[in-house]
Amino acid sequence: MAQYFEVHPDNPQPRLLKQAAALLAGGGILAVPTDSSYALACHLDDKACADRLRQLRGVGDKHHLTLLCADLSALATYARVDNRQYRLLKAATPGPFTFILEATREVPRRLSHPQRKTIGLRVPEHGVLQALIGLHGAPLLATTLIPIGEDAPLNDAAEIRARYERQIEGVIDAGACPSQPTTVVDLSPMWTGDDPVVVREGRGELSLVGLA
Numbered sequence: 001m002a003q004y005f006e007v008h009p010d011n012p013q014p015r016l017l018k019q020a021a022a023l024l025a026g027g028g029i030l031a032v033p034t035d036s037s038y039a040l041a042c043h044l045d046d047k048a049c050a051d052r053l054r055q056l057r058g059v060g061d062k063h064h065l066t067l068l069c070a071d072l073s074a075l076a077t078y079a080r081v082d083n084r085q086y087r088l089l090k091a092a093t094p095g096p097f098t099f100i101l102e103a104t105r106e107v108p109r110r111l112s113h114p115q116r117k118t119i120g121l122r123v124p125e126h127g128v129l130q131a132l133i134g135l136h137g138a139p140l141l142a143t144t145l146i147p148i149g150e151d152a153p154l155n156d157a158a159e160i161r162a163r164y165e166r167q168i169e170g171v172i173d174a175g176a177c178p179s180q181p182t183t184v185v186d187l188s189p190m191w192t193g194d195d196p197v198v199v200r201e202g203r204g205e206l207s208l209v210g211l212a
Contacts, residue, residue: 002031002165004157009033009174012128014135020170021135028169029053031145031160032132034068035125036096036182036203037153038160040168041068041142050141056167058148066098066120068140070133077106078139079121085187088196088209093123094130096178096203100186118188128174144181155179178203185209 003023005016020030029042029049040056042049044067053065067078072089075081079101081089089099103119122142124130133140145160146153154160157173164171183204186197198211206212 002161002168003170004161004173005170006157006173007128010127012131012174014131017128017132017135017172020132020172023169024132024136024140026169029056029167030170030172031154031157031164031168032129032140032142032172033126033157033174033177034096034129035094035178036144036180037155037177038145038157039066039068039142039153040145041140043136044139044141053141053143056148056164057143057146059143063143064098064100064118064120066122066142068129068133068142069121069123070130070139071123074139075121076104078104079107079119080104081187082190085190088185088187089123092204092208094125095123095208096125096180096182097209098122098182098184100184100188100199102188118186120184122182126174126177128172132172153179153181185211 005020007016027046031038032041098120100118103117107119144153155176161171181202183202184199186199
């Protein structure tokens with residue numbers, strides 16, 4: 001049965017977030033609010049959790065899972081970026097963008113794209129999620145919470161709890177999120193001199209990365 005944490009969206013109760021962080025540390029999967037929609041998140045280094053994320057979404061190993069990071073300090077560990085890429089990232093984070101980047105060898109092979117060796121990276125702006133990542137002390141592995149066979153992400157925490165209470169360990173209810181996905185930008189072509197590719201236009205404004 002999933003634990004339910006109802007937190008204030010602007011001033012989340014530390015006691016509740018510490019309990020949620022403990023579930024993550026113990027190998028649990030949580031439904032968490034973001035600055036685009038709710039997402040499923042887990043500990044980065046847990047293979048079983050990563051497999052469960054894919055099963056819950058009904059996706060294979062070619063579907064990019066995303067690293068939710070508190071800031072860009074994790075870049076050197078998980079992604080290869082040059083100065084131009086870094087300037088784009090800095091201009092658009094924190095915010096509703098997901099960037100596809102060349103993965104470093106520190107990223108477990110099971111988490112990167114099996115052919116392209118890329119990883120999705122995101123620095124969310126949502127205060128509750130930022131606080132949770134801070135308490136966890138490391139990036140989280142995540143995927144947008146879109147039920148199998150559906151097209152739109154879930155945005156109501158009570159509905160998420162009702163539908164997933166026997167499949168995940170916790171739900172953090174911080175109220176409704178914007179019902180619009182992140183803008184996804186593939187920066188990996190820049191390594192070969194090509195321009196970034198807009199994979200999906202969403203809530204993030206392309207003008208922030210010079211692609212409007």
